[in-house]
Amino acid sequence: MLGSGTLSQLSVFVRIVEAGSFTKAAHELGLSCSAVSKSLSKLEGQLGKTLIKRTTRNIFLTEHGEAVFNRAIMLLEECEDMFSQVRSYSEPEGHLRLSCSVAYGSKVLPDLITTYQKKYPRVKFHVDLNDNIINLSETNFDMVLRITKKLTESDSNYYLGQINWIYCCSPQYLSENPEIKTPEDLINHRCLTNPVMAYHDNWVFSGENGEIMIPVESVITSNSSLTLLNILLNNDGISCLPDYLASIYIKKGILSHILPEYHAGLSHHLYAIEKKARYINPLVRTFIEHLKHELTLPENLSD
Incomplete structure (x- = not known):
């Protein structure tokens, strides 16, 4: 019969072996290294056998350790299957x-x-x-x-x-600056870029006639879509925002979708x-x- 805490000690033992070190196992389990070491010592004490040998850099399973490891995996999987079946009939918490x-x-x-x-x-x-x-x-x-x-x-x-992704700007910016009829017109505008949407310093537009690449001289570059959004809301340029962000403001009329006949060439x-x-x-x-x-x-x- 399993002694008190043995199942927990087996779980810690398995985690040590799978992690390859006491330090990594402790981090994954949210325990201290000393707690992990004590758990293994108690398990080895109950079995009367050494399960793991340590060097300064590695750990090695003994013959008894390998046998216990293989059986422990099967035992823990059976326990988890039992718990999963019980949980399936109860509310997640x-x-x-x-x-x-x-x-x-x-x-x-x-x-x-x-x-x-x-x-x-x-x-x-x-x-x-x-x-x-x-x-x-x-x-x-x-x-x-x-x-x-x-x-x-x-x-x-x-x-x-x-x-x-959607190319957009504020209605006020659009009314105060040169008209945008084609992607080429963006060369005359304040462009704010996210590096993930610029292909070799170009914005990519996909339309009926294929892709168009427009060289962009960015006045502001940021990897934060929220930063670029706030600058657009200050009526200070054009940018390319992810649809889940831009669509919120476009539907409210706070931002305008420019060149809607084109799609951003990257997704x-x-x-x-x-x-x-x-x-x-x-x-x-x-x-x-x-x-x-x-x-x-x-x-x-x-x-």
Whole structure:
């Protein structure tokens, strides 16, 4: 019969082996290195066998350690299957740790979380808004929403849709400056650029006759769509904003969609990325299913 705390000690042992170090395992588990080391020592004490040998740089499984590791994986998977079956009959609850880009997290994510919590009020969120690339294996986040041209992520990912871009400016700026009838007319205007939407210092327009590349001498460059948006709202130029952001202000008449007969030649994609783990996190899965549903509703589709 398993001794008190043995299942937890087996879980820590497995995490040490999979992480390849005590330090990484402690970080992933949210424990101190000494707590992880003590847990292993207690497990080895109960078994009367050494499971892991350490050097200054690496860890190695002993023969007994390899046998225990293989059996522990099977045991923990069986336990998780049991818990998952029980959870499937109960309401999701717990904490979901999520990271997201600043603009999307400010303008779109709040509504998605609100509608989710109306269905599952016992789930609490910790949201971090950050435009940097997040390596889930090095953080305590459960998932991340990422907008990118192409995903090169080893963790499990779920495609949520395409992000298109819109060239726009304020109606006041449009009325006070030279008329814009063709993409070439933008050469005479104050252009504000996001590096991800400039191809070798060119803006790309896609129309009936193919693509047109317009050289842009940017007066302001920023990787923040919110920064560029606020400058547009100050009637101070033209920029290319993601549709989820621009469409809010275009529908209200606060911004004008310029050259609507053309599409931005570059686009991005929205992914939900789940931390790679041996066990399924039911909160992550229910939230991803919620996102898939909400983001495909007709009223949420981009113009």
